Amino acid sequence: MLQVVMISTGEEVLHGDIVDTNAAWLSRLFFQHGFALSRRTTVGDHLEILASEIEQCSLTADLVIVNGGLGPTTDDLTAQAAAVAAGVGLEQSEFWVEQMLEKYRAFGREMPQGNLKQAMLPEGAEILDNPVGTACGFQMKLNRAHLFFTPGVPSEFQVMVEQEILPRMKALHPEVSTLECHRLYCFGLSESGINDTLSTLNLPPLFQLGYRSSMPFIEVKLFTPKGDAQVPVVMNEIRKHLGENIVGVGLTMLDTIGSHFSQSPLTLTVAEQFTGGDVLNWLQDNPATQSALSQAWLLTTHVDPSISDAEPMGAALAMAAAARQQTGSDLALVCGSLHEGAISIALSTPKGDWAQHVRTKRDYGNKAHRKMVATLMLDMLRRWQSGETVVGQYESFETLSELFLPVEPM
Incomplete structure (x- = not known):
């Protein structure tokens, strides 16, 4: 099995001052191209430790990506560590010096002398172009591994991986096949429940299921060989197993709602009590849902308790009907206040009005609770x-109770 390792460098990454988004991005990209990472490790700005890690990885891995530490400052030690690991010296690349000078000329600036450090590479290393920044990458062979060294700036790193490194990896290992990832988004099911439900599927060879929990959704990922003719059949089986709890296929729930608004333009008014603007803010994240939004009302959560006790769904339905009437919107989506752990939400449409009175089956913190209710509201709209x-x-x-009021005939 091909062994692919990533080494992330830098004290700021090691100690959590910044999130290692490069590692997550690379893991996804490499998996889809058939180069699944075997291991990821993080090393601080210590020459001996980094050199030792590079050497150890070169003994056990086939491909190694080393990210970060190619800048002009004294704590950028990756090139020097690579030279130590390989037992060679550093040499200045006159080619890259000229490339940096040209970049600074284009900026209308004089290059600081400190940038010359970025042209000091291990002897025998091959330059990897960086069209975005001033730090070149480089490639070298050490023990069993081909090692690729990249800058840490995400915009530079990603371009270099896609344009320079992936083509070289594929040339080195042409037997590796590209994978595709097909995504389904579920709401209202647990990760373990989905896993149990799909455990009976007979997947074709090289097909693999994966899961990612991102509250309140569970993302089901089907990895397949690119262009495999069996994909539609397997995807259909997954949809049958998960049924109405699928809120998006290839699209998130919000993007699914947005695609419906794009195909059938309608206007929407939102009135929120308990969710406090969560639905309104969420709708801003998709151009189509943002355009569909006519008005939004944020209402106080302090209401007459007697009204909530007597007619929670009636109050929500009345709010939805009033929202449609007063704003002239085609649709209205509302939620009432939280009372004794339960809440009513309602959807008013030209074809009738729906309401439900619900409570969550487990306790959530306030923020997570609002997110769950906001998702339930938007799922009513999507449905x-x-x-x-x-x-x-x-x-x-x-669901404590539910109600549907059809449109009365004229």
Whole structure:
């Protein structure tokens, strides 16, 4: 099995001052191209430790990506560590010096002398072009491994990986096949429950399921050989197993809602009590849902308790109807206040009005609770757009009551 390792460098990464987004990005990209990472490690700005890690990885891995530490400052030690690991000296690349001078001429600036450090490479290393910044990457062979060294700036790193490194890796290992990732987004099911539900699937060779929990969604990922003819059949089987809890196929729930608004332009008013603007803010993240939004009302959560006790769904339905009437919107989506752990939400449409009174089956903190209710509200809208049953069934919610009021004939 091909062994692929990534070494991230830098005290700021090691100690959590910054999030290592490069590692997550590279892991996804390499997996899809058939170069799944075997291991990831992080090393601080210590010459001996970094040199030792590079040498150890070169003995056990086939491909090694070393990210960071190619800048002009004294704590940028990667090139020197690579030279120590290989037992060679550093030499100045006159070619890269000229490349840096040209970049600074284009900026209308004089290059600082400190940047010459970025042209000091291990003897025998091959330059990897960096069209974005001043730090070149480089490639070298050490023991069993081909090593690729890259700058840490994400915009530079990503361009270098896609344009310089991946083509070289594929040339070195042409037997590796590219994978595709097909994504389904689920709401209202647990990760373990989905895993149990899909455990009976007979997947074709080289097909693999993966899961990612990002509250309140579970993302189901099907990895397949690129262009495999069996993909539609397997995807259809997964959809049958997960049923109405799938809120997006290849698209997130919000993007799915946005695609419906793009195909059938309607206007929407939102009125929120408990969620406090979470739905409004969420709708801003997609151009189509943002355009569909006519008005948004943020209402105080302090309401008359007697009204909430007597008619929680009635109050939500009345709020939804009033929102449509007063704003002239095609649709209105509302939630009431939280009372004794339960909340009512309602959707008013030209075809009728729906409401449900629900509570979550487990305790959440305030922020997570609001997110769960906001998701439930938007899923009512998505279901109506898709022609599904508007009030769904969810493992995470207990439906205390529900109501549908059809449009009265004229």
